[in-house]
Amino acid sequence: MIDAHCHLGPGLRAQPPFGPLFDSETAESLFKLIDGLGIERSIIFAPSWQGGRAGEDFVDPSYERANEAVAAATAAHPDRLIGFARVNPKFGSGAVRELRRCFEDYGFRGLKLDNEADAFHPTDLRLLAPLAELCEARTAPIIVHTGFHPCEPLIFLPLAQKYPDIPVILGHMGGRILIDAVITAQHAPNVFLETSGQMPGYIARAAKAVGADRIIFGTDIPFNIPAVETKRIRSVGLSEADIEKITVGNISKLLGLTQPAMAR
Amino acid sequence: MIVVDAHVHMGPGLANHAAPPLLKAETVEQTLEIFDRSGIDVGCTFAPLIEGGDFEDYEYERSNRFIYDAAKRHADRFIGYCRVNPNLGQQALDEMRRCKEEYGFRGLKLHPDWEYFYLNGPTVRPILDRAAEYGWPVIFHTGYYPLSQPTLAMPLAEAYPTINFLLAHLSYRHTADAIVVAERCKNVYLETSGNATALAIREVLKSVGPGQLVYGSDLPYTEPDDVMEKIALQPELSADDRALILGGTMARLLGLNAATRSTVRAAAQGRLS
Numbered sequence: 433m434i435d436a437h438c439h440l441g442p443g444l445r446a447q448p449p450f451g452p453l454f455d456s457e458t459a460e461s462l463f464k465l466i467d468g469l470g471i472e473r474s475i476i477f478a479p480s481w482q483g484g485r486a487g488e489d490f491v492d493p494s495y496e497r498a499n500e501a502v503a504a505a506t507a508a509h510p511d512r513l514i515g516f517a518r519v520n521p522k523f524g525s526g527a528v529r530e531l532r533r534c535f536e537d538y539g540f541r542g543l544k545l546d547n548e549a550d551a552f553h554p555t556d557l558r559l560l561a562p563l564a565e566l567c568e569a570r571t572a573p574i575i576v577h578t579g580f581h582p583c584e585p586l587i588f589l590p591l592a593q594k595y596p597d598i599p600v601i602l603g604h605m606g607g608r609i610l611i612d613a614v615i616t617a618q619h620a621p622n623v624f625l626e627t628s629g630q631m632p633g634y635i636a637r638a639a640k641a642v643g644a645d646r647i648i649f650g651t652d653i654p655f656n657i658p659a660v661e662t663k664r665i666r667s668v669g670l671s672e673a674d675i676e677k678i679t680v681g682n683i684s685k686l687l688g689l690t691q692p693a694m695a696r
Numbered sequence: 697m698i699v700v701d702a703h704v705h706m707g708p709g710l711a712n713h714a715a716p717p718l719l720k721a722e723t724v725e726q727t728l729e730i731f732d733r734s735g736i737d738v739g740c741t742f743a744p745l746i747e748g749g750d751f752e753d754y755e756y757e758r759s760n761r762f763i764y765d766a767a768k769r770h771a772d773r774f775i776g777y778c779r780v781n782p783n784l785g786q787q788a789l790d791e792m793r794r795c796k797e798e799y800g801f802r803g804l805k806l807h808p809d810w811e812y813f814y815l816n817g818p819t820v821r822p823i824l825d826r827a828a829e830y831g832w833p834v835i836f837h838t839g840y841y842p843l844s845q846p847t848l849a850m851p852l853a854e855a856y857p858t859i860n861f862l863l864a865h866l867s868y869r870h871t872a873d874a875i876v877v878a879e880r881c882k883n884v885y886l887e888t889s890g891n892a893t894a895l896a897i898r899e900v901l902k903s904v905g906p907g908q909l910v911y912g913s914d915l916p917y918t919e920p921d922d923v924m925e926k927i928a929l930q931p932e933l934s935a936d937d938r939a940l941i942l943g944g945t946m947a948r949l950l951g952l953n954a955a956t957r958s959t960v961r962a963a964a965q966g967r968l969s
Contacts, residue, residue: 555872555903581840586847586873611814612847612873619850619880 433471433662433679434689437575437603437628437650438462439479441501444654446490447482454654459505459513465653469662474653475542475683476502477516477575480549494523496530503538514687515540516575520550521559528562535570541687543567544603546577554587557594564595573599573686575626579607585616592620599686601626601648610634617642624682628652628661636668644674648683698952699965700943701731701920703835703864703889703912704739706774707762710916712751713744719916724766724774727915731773734920735964737943737957740835740912740950741766742777742805755787756780764799775950777803777835781811782819789826796830802950803833808843815848824852828859833949835862835887835912838874846874853881860885860949864912866892871899878904885945889914894926901930906937910945928968935969942968 444457456462462474478498484491492498495518506515517534519527534540543563547554554560554576567574578585585606592600605625606613617623618641625638628650639647651661665679683689710722721727731739743759746752753759756779767776778795780788795801804827808815815836827834838846846867853861864887867874871892878884878900886900889912900909911927913920927933927941946952957965 553872555876581869582872584845584847584870584873586850586876589876590879609841609845612841612845615847615850 433469433649434683435466435471435474435651435653436601436648436683437626438474438476438653439655440476440505441478441498442490443479443481443492443498446485447479451482452479452654453657456654459509462505462653463512466658469658471651471658471662473512473514473689475514475516475575475650476505477544478502478518480546481520482549493520494526494530495519499530499534499538499540503534503540506539514689516542516544518544519563521545521552521563522550524559525562528566531563531566535566535572540572541570542573542575544575544577546583548577548579548583554583555590557590560591564591564598567598568595571597571599571686573601573624575601575603578602578604578609578613580609584609585613588623589616589619592616592623596620596622598622599624603650604629604652605634605638605647610638614638614641617646624648624686626650627665627678629656632664632668635664636670639668639670639674639678644670644677645682647678649679697939697965698943698947698957699735699737699924699961700775700911700946700950700952701736701739701913701915702862702887702910702946704741704915705744705917706739706741706766707743707759709744709746709751709753709759712749713747717744717916718918721916724770727766728770728773730915730920732958732960733964734924735961735966735968736913736920737961738772738947738952739774739915740777740803740946741774742803743779745807745810754781755784755791757791760791760795760799760801764795764801767799767801775803775952776801777805778832779805779807780823782806782813782823783811785819785822788823792823792826792830796832801832803835805835807837809837809839813843815844816852820852824856824859828856831858833860833862835864838863838865838867838870840868840870846870846877849884850877850881853877853884857883859883862887862910862912865890865914866896866900871896875900875903878908882908884908885910885949887912888923888927888941890918892923892926894930897926898930901933901937906933906940907945909941911942924968938968
């Protein structure tokens with residue numbers, strides 16, 4: 433399996449009290465966490481920066497240190513870890529510079545955006561254009577956090593429609609607002625729905641509504657329990673072929689992955 | 697300039713609310729008085745939601761009848777809209793027929809949250825088939841998950857291209873979604889009533905444009921002057937666009953002729969220019 437939604441890095445230490453359930457700050461701690469679960473590769477990116485903490489002094493609103501930590505992990509384990517960049521679009525040219533560094537120097541393969549944490553308007557395409565163009569040039573996916581306002585799924589439709597070559601992955605497939613994620617996916621073939629934290633019944637409904645080709649497995653480690661996320665995919669009545677697409681095939685196709693995850 | 701209020705409640709249901717509305721407009725006269733002092737020429741007028749208790753009118757029969765009586769007496773001021781509960785099925789269709797054939801109503805109001813149906817759910821389809829047949833515009837209460845978020849209006853607007861849909865309240869904090877819908881569906885109009893902020897109105901003006909934004913107040917739950925001025929005092933809004941929003945577009949959708957205005961109303965409208 434490939435986990436399309438996994439957090440790693442020092443930002444995890446500086447989360448609010450109801451933050452992570454587990455430690456996935458380093459590659460080693462992540463591997464320990466997913467040992468034996470069948471996750472062969474993980475797409476890792478920084479958690480939302482939520483302010484410094486006394487004694488930690490983790491001030492990283494531009495995600496530079498966070499991306500650096502992700503890069504160190506992917507460099508040490510290129511066979512198991514795939515890096516996605518994290519930037520705050522509000523930093524303008526600084527965000528563009530950071531994303532370019534992530535692609536060119538770190539070899540990252542996609543971008544994670546979270547407008548709930550980083551407070552920007554996803555329909556403001558003028559703000560997102562320079563980032564989207566960097567992604568478009570590489571057909572690099574953008575995974576976004578979705579749920580209730582202010583990050584409801586439909587407001588990512590303008591981005592997806594303006595950049596049809598960029599796979600736009602709706603993290604958590606909208607959560608409770610699944611129907612909006614489905615309607616969004618029905619209006620743009622490059623929109624994909626990611627499973628982390630989603631209720632089993634909703635995953636089955638989403639697969640039925642948009643097809644298993646458009647569903648991508650993710651865990652949201654360390655904010656969810658890894659074994660629960662991996663088990664759920666197998667417990668909602670999907671065929672083996674569909675499970676294969678959701679857990680390996682779809683994301684591999686988007687990223688052009690071959691070995692080793694596809695050789696099964 | 698004609699001022700059309702796209703969202704006016706009136707009728708006996710108002711007297712039965714647990715929390716009384718902001719303005720007292722249970723009677724036709726009270727409502728007209730507000731129309732006059734605020735400069736509203738015509739109101740698209742429909743029943744308030746039925747809270748239950750002593751006034752049981754879940755089929756909206758007595759409520760619709762009240763609107764009919766008012767519109768008959770003041771045809772130049774009230775455009776009667778039908779209100780039904782789609783979950784009542786055939787009963788709702790029968791009431792729609794009465795509203796069309798006997799009452800001459802010219803639009804439909806539906807409230808997903810109150811009647812408990814998904815805005816794009818199965819019970820609303822036969823109702824919309826009928827609305828399309830009658831050529832009625834349909835105003836939906838819109839707001840939040842699970843029943844009334846504006847995203848749900850997109851598949852409906854696509855399925856019923858001949859119906860003009862109004863999404864009331866600029867969909868509360870979901871204005872960004874309502875904008876996405878209106879940009880893609882030219883038969884969707886965003887309506888300003890209730891707690892729509894001046895900023896949200898601005899956002900619609902900038903992204904969708906004035907042609908799909910219509911003034912509505914949600915009278916008597918809000919103060920029409922407050923809503924109207926949030927539109928009229930928008931920076932950089934031309935007089936023509938303002939006139940479109942305050943009534944021009946609704947007049948076009950409803951096929952209204954320019955109403956004869958009283959001097960009172962004309963004076964009240966003077967404050968908007």
